[in-house]
Amino acid sequence: MSKLIFDKSRSGRRAFAQAPYDSMAVAIPDALLRTDKPRLPEASELQTVRHYTRLSQLNFSIDTQFYPLGSCTMKYNPRACNALALLPGFAGRHPLGPVSHGQGFLSCMYELQEMLKDVTGMQGVSLTPMAGAQGELAGVAMIKAYHDARNDHERNEIICPDAAHGTNPATATMCGCIVKEVPTGADGDIDFEALKATVGPKTAGIMLTNPSTLGVFERRIKEVAAVVHEAGGLLYYDGANLNAILGKVRPGDMGFDVIHMNLHKTFSTPHGGGGPGSGAVGVSERLLPFMPIPVVGKTETSEGLAYDWLTEKDLPQSIGRLSAFMGNAGVLLRAYIYMRMVGRAGMERIAEYATLNANYLAARLSDAGFELAFPSRRASHEFIVTLKSEARSVSLTAMDVAKALLDKNYHAPTTYFPMLVPECLLIEPTETESKETLDGFVAAMIEIATAAKEDGVSYKEAPYTMPVRRLDDVKAARQLDLVYKPEQE
Amino acid sequence: MPFIPHTEEDTREMLAVIGVDSIADLFDEIPAQLLIDDLKKVPEALTEMQVARLMRERAAIDGAPMCFIGAGAYEHHIPTAVWDIATRGEFYSAYTPYQAEASQGTLQTIYEYQTMITQLTALDVSNASLYDGASALAEAALMAVRINRRVTTRRILLAPGVNPVYQQVAEAIGSAQGLIFERLPQNIASGNVDFDELVDDLCPVAVVIQQPSFPGTLEDVDRLTAWANAQGALVIAIVNPTSLALLKAPGHWGDAGVDIACGEGQPLGVPLSSGGPYFGFMTCKQEHVRQMPGRIVGRTTDLDGKAGFALTLQAREQHIRRSKATSNICTNQGLMVTAATIYMSLLGFAGLARVARASHANTTKLVLGLCGIDGVERLYDGAYFHEVALQLDRPVAPVLSALADRGILAGFDLTPATGSNALLVCATETKTDADIAACVAAFGEVMAAGSVKSA
Numbered sequence: 001m002s003k004l005i006f007d008k009s010r011s012g013r014r015a016f017a018q019a020p021y022d023s024m025a026v027a028i029p030d031a032l033l034r035t036d037k038p039r040l041p042e043a044s045e046l047q048t049v050r051h052y053t054r055l056s057q058l059n060f061s062i063d064t065q066f067y068p069l070g071s072c073t074m075k076y077n078p079r080a081c082n083a084l085a086l087l088p089g090f091a092g093r094h095p096l097g098p099v100s101h102g103q104g105f106l107s108c109m110y111e112l113q114e115m116l117k118d119v120t121g122m123q124g125v126s127l128t129p130m131a132g133a134q135g136e137l138a139g140v141a142m143i144k145a146y147h148d149a150r151n152d153h154e155r156n157e158i159i160c161p162d163a164a165h166g167t168n169p170a171t172a173t174m175c176g177c178i179v180k181e182v183p184t185g186a187d188g189d190i191d192f193e194a195l196k197a198t199v200g201p202k203t204a205g206i207m208l209t210n211p212s213t214l215g216v217f218e219r220r221i222k223e224v225a226a227v228v229h230e231a232g233g234l235l236y237y238d239g240a241n242l243n244a245i246l247g248k249v250r251p252g253d254m255g256f257d258v259i260h261m262n263l264h265k266t267f268s269t270p271h272g273g274g275g276p277g278s279g280a281v282g283v284s285e286r287l288l289p290f291m292p293i294p295v296v297g298k299t300e301t302s303e304g305l306a307y308d309w310l311t312e313k314d315l316p317q318s319i320g321r322l323s324a325f326m327g328n329a330g331v332l333l334r335a336y337i338y339m340r341m342v343g344r345a346g347m348e349r350i351a352e353y354a355t356l357n358a359n360y361l362a363a364r365l366s367d368a369g370f371e372l373a374f375p376s377r378r379a380s381h382e383f384i385v386t387l388k389s390e391a392r393s394v395s396l397t398a399m400d401v402a403k404a405l406l407d408k409n410y411h412a413p414t415t416y417f418p419m420l421v422p423e424c425l426l427i428e429p430t431e432t433e434s435k436e437t438l439d440g441f442v443a444a445m446i447e448i449a450t451a452a453k454e455d456g457v458s459y460k461e462a463p464y465t466m467p468v469r470r471l472d473d474v475k476a477a478r479q480l481d482l483v484y485k486p487e488q489e
Numbered sequence: 490m491p492f493i494p495h496t497e498e499d500t501r502e503m504l505a506v507i508g509v510d511s512i513a514d515l516f517d518e519i520p521a522q523l524l525i526d527d528l529k530k531v532p533e534a535l536t537e538m539q540v541a542r543l544m545r546e547r548a549a550i551d552g553a554p555m556c557f558i559g560a561g562a563y564e565h566h567i568p569t570a571v572w573d574i575a576t577r578g579e580f581y582s583a584y585t586p587y588q589a590e591a592s593q594g595t596l597q598t599i600y601e602y603q604t605m606i607t608q609l610t611a612l613d614v615s616n617a618s619l620y621d622g623a624s625a626l627a628e629a630a631l632m633a634v635r636i637n638r639r640v641t642t643r644r645i646l647l648a649p650g651v652n653p654v655y656q657q658v659a660e661a662i663g664s665a666q667g668l669i670f671e672r673l674p675q676n677i678a679s680g681n682v683d684f685d686e687l688v689d690d691l692c693p694v695a696v697v698i699q700q701p702s703f704p705g706t707l708e709d710v711d712r713l714t715a716w717a718n719a720q721g722a723l724v725i726a727i728v729n730p731t732s733l734a735l736l737k738a739p740g741h742w743g744d745a746g747v748d749i750a751c752g753e754g755q756p757l758g759v760p761l762s763s764g765g766p767y768f769g770f771m772t773c774k775q776e777h778v779r780q781m782p783g784r785i786v787g788r789t790t791d792l793d794g795k796a797g798f799a800l801t802l803q804a805r806e807q808h809i810r811r812s813k814a815t816s817n818i819c820t821n822q823g824l825m826v827t828a829a830t831i832y833m834s835l836l837g838f839a840g841l842a843r844v845a846r847a848s849h850a851n852t853t854k855l856v857l858g859l860c861g862i863d864g865v866e867r868l869y870d871g872a873y874f875h876e877v878a879l880q881l882d883r884p885v886a887p888v889l890s891a892l893a894d895r896g897i898l899a900g901f902d903l904t905p906a907t908g909s910n911a912l913l914v915c916a917t918e919t920k921t922d923a924d925i926a927a928c929v930a931a932f933g934e935v936m937a938a939g940s941v942k943s944a
Contacts, residue, residue, distance in 0.1 A: 001593065001788075001796045005601050005834050015835045020566070020918040022843050023850035026735065028872045032707050034737050038608035040838040048834040049570050052827075056579035058594035063578025065591075076492050077582050080537045086572070086760070089548025094558045095764030096901050097551075098893050104550035105763050118530035130620040130765065131820040133807070141665065167819050169812035176665035179812045217518050248516060249523045268492075271584040272824025273595035274617070274784065276766035292661070320661030324561055324623035324654050324753065325764025333762075337544060343534020344527070346491035352512045353493045359515055360503040367506075378518045406591050417808070434494040435503060461792055466590035468797035476789035476801040480778065482614045483604040 001468065002058070005041045005051050006484050015045040039486075058467045059273070060411045066437050068361075070382045070414035070426025071165070071213060073243045073265035078338060081268070085333040095325035099308050105329070106307035109296040112336040119347055120242075120259055121252025122282030126291040128327035132240065135260025135279025136171040136207070141319040142258055142283065142290040143205045143234045144175060149290075149317060155204040155232065161190050163214055163418040165240060168207045177204060184420060188216040188374045190224060199231035209238040210254065211245070211380035213418045214373065215358070215426070225255025234258065234287075242266045243430070244355060244381035247348030257284045266350075267335035278331040289317040294326050353431035354381040357438060361429050364442045369449065373421045382428035384421050385413075391423045396452040398423045400459035401445070403470065407463045408444040490534050554893065555924055557855065559876045559915030560703070560901040561622065561652055562764065563731065563756045565844060566919055567828075568835045571758045575828040585784075585820075589799040590791075595823060596798035599786040602830040606770050609733045609833075610726075610750040611740025613775040616783040617821040618768040622753030623655045625769030626697065626727060627662035628782045628816060629751045632773075633695035633723045634668065635780045635815070636748070640721055643667045646693040648682050648713065649675035650702020651727065653906055680706040680869035680878070682713055693720055698747075699727040700736065704903065704913060705876035706869050707736070714743030723748040730770070731756045732874045734842040735849065749773045758832025759825050768822030768829065779805065782816035847918035848875035851925060855916040858929030862936050868903075868911045876915040878903055881936075885912050891935045897928055 026033070043051070060067065067074040085091075093105055113125040129135040140158060147155045158172035159180045169179040180198050183191045190208075199206075206228050210218045218224065228235055237251040237259035243266045251259045263269050263278035270276075283291055294309040309326075312318065342350065362383040366372050373384035390396040402412030402425070414426040429438055451457035461470065495503075500512070509515060516524070535543065556564055575581070579594060586592030586599075603615040619625040630645050645663075647656060647670055656670050663670075673696075674686035680702065696717035700710050710726075717724045724747040726739035739750040755767040773781060779802065787801035807814040836844065852875045859865050864882035881888060885902045889912065892899040903911035916925055 001597060001798065004597070004604075006604070014837055014839055015568070020843055020847045023846045025850055025853075026846060027853065028707065028735065028849075028874070031709075031711065032737055032872065034733065034735060034741075036611070036738070036741070038611070038733070038738070038838055040605055040608060040836070040841065041834045042837045042839070043834055045568075045570060045835060048831060049574060051834070052574045052598065052831050053577070055594040055597055056574065056577045058592075058597070059579040059583045060588070060591035061579045062582035067584070069584060072584055074582075074584060078492060078537075080541065082576055082581070084541060084544040085762075087544060087548040088553060089551045090544075091760040091762050092553060092556075092564070093551050093763045094556050094564070094761050094898065095562050096558050096560055097554070097556065097898055098890070100890075100893055101551055101554050101898065102763070104547035107550075108544075108547055115531045118528050121525075130624065131818070133817045133819050134620065134624070137662065137817060141661070144665070166807040166809070166811045166814070167817050170807035170810070170814040170817035173812045173814075174662075174665065174817050176667075219518055219520065222520065222523075245519075247528060248525065249519055250525060253523055253525065270581045270824060272822075273580055273583045273592075273598075273827060274585040274823035275820040276620075276768075276822045276824060277820045278766075321654060321657045322624065322661055323621050323658065323765065324652070324767075325621075327764070328620075328766035329763035330760070331766050337540055339531065340535050340540050340543070341537065342491045344531040346534050347528060347531060349493060350491045352515075353491075353495060355515045356495075356500065356503055356507075356512055359507045359509075363507045378515060402588065403590070406588065411591060412588050432492045432494065435499040463590050467593045468590055468795060469791040469793050471589050471791050471797050471799045472789045473799055473801070476787040476799050477804075479789075480614075480801070481788040482600070482778070482785060482801075483607050484600070 002054060004484055005043060008047050008051060009042045011042060013042045013044060015048065065409055065411050066433060066441055067411040068413050068427050068429050069411060070428040071240055073428060073430055075268055075430035076432040077268050077270050081334040081337045084337050085330050090333055103307055106296050108333060108336045110298050110307050112332060113296060115339050116261060116280060116282060119246060120282045121250030122259060123285045124288045124291055125280055125282045126295050127280045127332050128292050128322050129260065129279035129281055130323055130327050131277035132260055132262045132279040133167040133171060134322055135281050136167055137174060138281045138292045138319060138322060139236050139258040139260055140171055140175040142287050145290045145319050146287055147204055154202055157202045158204055159198055159206040162420055163212055164207060165213060165238060168238060188214045188377055189218055189220060192220055195224065196227055199227055199233060203231045203233035205234040205236050207236040207238055209240055211241045215380050215383040216374055216377045217380055221254045241381065244351055246351040248351045252284065258287055263331060263335040268338045269331045269334040276328045276331050278328045289315060290319055291315060292320065292322050293318045350431050357429040357431060357433060358382055361427060361438050365445060368442060368446050373424060382426060385425045385427060386421050387423040394452045398425050401425060401448055403462040404448045404459040405444060407465045410441055410444055554896045554898045556898045557914050557916055557928060558898050558901045560913055561753060562761055563917055564761055564919050565756055565917055567758050567760065570835060571828050571831045574831055575824060580827050581824065586800060593798060596786050598827050598830050600788060600798050602826050603786060605830065605833045607772050609730055610772045611738035612750055612772040614778045615772040616781050616785050618826045619771055619783050620822060621765065621767045621769045623658035624662065625751040625771050626655045627659040629725045629749045629771060630659050630663050630668055630695060631666060632749060632780050632782060633725060636777050637694045637723050640692055640694040642692045642694060644669045644671060644691060644693045646696045647672050648698045648708060649673060650681065650704060650706060650708060651697055651699045652703040679871050680704050681708045687716060693722040695723040695725050697725045697727065701729060701732055701874040701876060704869065704878040705873045707872045710742045714747060718743060726750040728752045729756060730754060731845050734838065734845040736874065748777060754825065754829055757829035759828055766822055766825055768825035780815060783818050784821050844918050851916035851918065851920050852877060855914060855925050858925060859932055862933045864936050875917060876913060878911050878913050881910045883910060885910050888935055892931055895931050897931050899928060899932055
């Protein structure tokens, strides 16, 4: 590891330029004051800049490496989206500032709501959920509120396919529901007979990702919708894979009642080392009254358009507030700017080229001898390679390939998810990668497999060229070291 | 302009490898009746130059008013280096550090953040952050229920100074699991908890204390913590991180400190940006770490015995535990935490204390000035940090509106929250004496111009 910033600390050293004038007059009773001195770094500005610049260089990122992390849509984040969202008028705007000083911002939010309604086929959009998982929470809470409003209080079961993201069952539990798991058929579609046997008078809804986490389109989606709706349940669309169908098919047309969108995936807002995300939700007509607040509304006045917040007064049946203000507003601005640059015709091209790249990569890897999990199916924007035969024959596991790829300067695909495919790599190239990059990745995969099969090379100890070798996760969990203490050194 | 690099030749070659004639063939598994022709509301694409012009115009509409609003989000000077570095592509466009070997930059930064925020709150451990302060309270309440199993009521008692919106968010997130939030009695003069009116037999699972309180007052945190402990309740603190450079840290409240501290991390180098993205912080005592939600980074060793960092205690999390996870959270506000870590490094404790003292001093100047105006007085007596509630002799909204017309956002209207003609004002270190004088003068003029006085 690099030295910690605390190791560079010297008592009395400061980045003086950053300190405002000092005032000694503090009119607060002694009993409420702090008497100890917390150990924050004491470093110069240059030391701090150099330290964090160097730390940044230890990361793989989209800007520096191909990052085919399945289900995460690691596409290029246009620089303009960041720069324009940080214009002083936006970055400096207080969230509780009056709408008279927020028409510029609110107009962007209103138009974003409208664009998201258009690309998803939903009737209403609320932008406030701060991540996909919070969008899920909002969605399931709306489903519950809908049933409750109809005095249908017995519906507390949420159906999830076994291939679902872990957030789906975790969310259902948080919403006080019981999770019913439905298996996947051999062709990658949901086991339709099992679904029919699972729905009933207690069904609140079903949570689906389409294309699924297996990288295939659920072909019987209209029938799935009919079965669930006939049982009295609602359909929740997990928007993790929306990039695959943008401008081609809309969740609303498939029969979904509520969806969340991961704006940090499909609409290219930054992943930021693990966040912020943004999980805007869209709803069908019947869930409109339950949307989380605030929502941005528009009225036409004699002086022109005026934008305002819709709150409890306007949506008395709302499931409520999920954030102190209106969610990750700056992320929403970045998504807005991205969508304006992509434009109407560009939306469809995203789905087309994301799908082209995935199918090309799948075809090339398949030609090179890698086994696809669903070879009879068309890949969507991502696909699964299973290494179960390599793991058996030459002990080459998904973990080994992931680590070996790091040494070849490629970020690893998603490994061991979905859990129902053994030794799996979930690979999502996204539309912003060039053919040359994909060809380079295929060459690296072939080199790794060939070395294992023909030369007996083991990757159990890979990677070798990263800032650290494989880390001891067991020790990390057993001997918890979560904060720096000077006596450790 | 969807940032697609393919030439026509690339596309042809790739289709040939796949063995299809056209891109449309790749969508042949989708039922034809579901395919749409055209979008209706997404406008035609703009070039970067056009969108830059549009966004500059929109940003200009919102202007650059002088802002004395706090109420949970605070304008502080952010050193240029903070976002210059945080938006480096290697931080900005990386993802969750699941591949630890290729993510040591993000992981070490979070480890340093965890260290700094535990130091500020004087507690043992921290997670890698949550969405924002309000949702952090919801998660803290759910965590308290998991920890304090001897108490079965699921009743969370809130000090009167807890931000009302935080309560709304905690209810929206926690009510499905049976959490009930109730308020402790308020002393009308101080705005703080009324110790004479406290009832002893409510069996709360946790007591939540916000310091400074939402209306800016300072609670007797030691006494209230001791009372909560005597009830068998855990104590959850909501604190402003800037204030911790001056005020007693939650880890030192009462005899043994609070169990969980949380709050809004925005003051630590995150722009106001209409309310987000911010980050919620959460720290706790060591004994509670396995009930903590969200990601946690730990230091360990690699195959060569060299120190390195990795996500740890993942067995709590949704991608492993699914329906039995501590929370459905699968993100942290990584970019904001990166910024906050750089901010705290640049300021150090001495710098943060200067920010805190300057904000306190400026607020004092502002309040003295405003209270010199006929019809303006403090709503509560007692000490404050950098925010104060004021009472007017007339409805607040027209006054604030008239001041906004002059380019001054003079405060946050507390009328809905308090039922009286009150507003909340805040002057951070960013305000000069001239700014404060301008605000006071304008406020005085608006009051003198006689907007409607209430009876």
